[in-house]
Amino acid sequence: MVPKRWRDLRFCSSVEVGRYGKNLSGTERLRCRDCRKIWTPQPKSRALTPEKEAAIVRALAERTSQRGIARTFGVSRDTVRTLRKKTQTESHE
Ligand SMILES: [Zn+2]
Secondary structure (H helix, E strand, O other), X not given: OOOHHHOOOOOOOOOXXXXXXXXXXXXXXXXXXXXXOEEOOOOHHHHOOXXXXXXXXXXXXXXXXXXXXXXXXXXXXXXXXXXXXXXXXXXXX
C-alpha cells in the first residue's frame, strides 16, 4: 500500500498502486497494477512556479531557515530541501 494522498481517482480508482520510479524533476511516479497506468501523484508545477522557486533559492542563499522558508512560501519542507539540494549540486563555489 502507498499513502492515500498518492491515489488519484482521476486516473484510477484501484488501490493496487505501487511506486514506479521518479520523473525528471525527482517526483515519485506511481503505477497501477490493475490497469498499468502510470502517473505522477503530485506534480510540482502546480504548487511551485518558477518565480516562487527563484525566490526560495534566493532565501536559501541568504541562509534563511528551511522551516521559515516553507512557512513563508507555503511549500512543504521537502520542497525546500529538494531546492537546496538542487542549488548545491549546481553551484561550484
Ligand atoms: Zn488502475
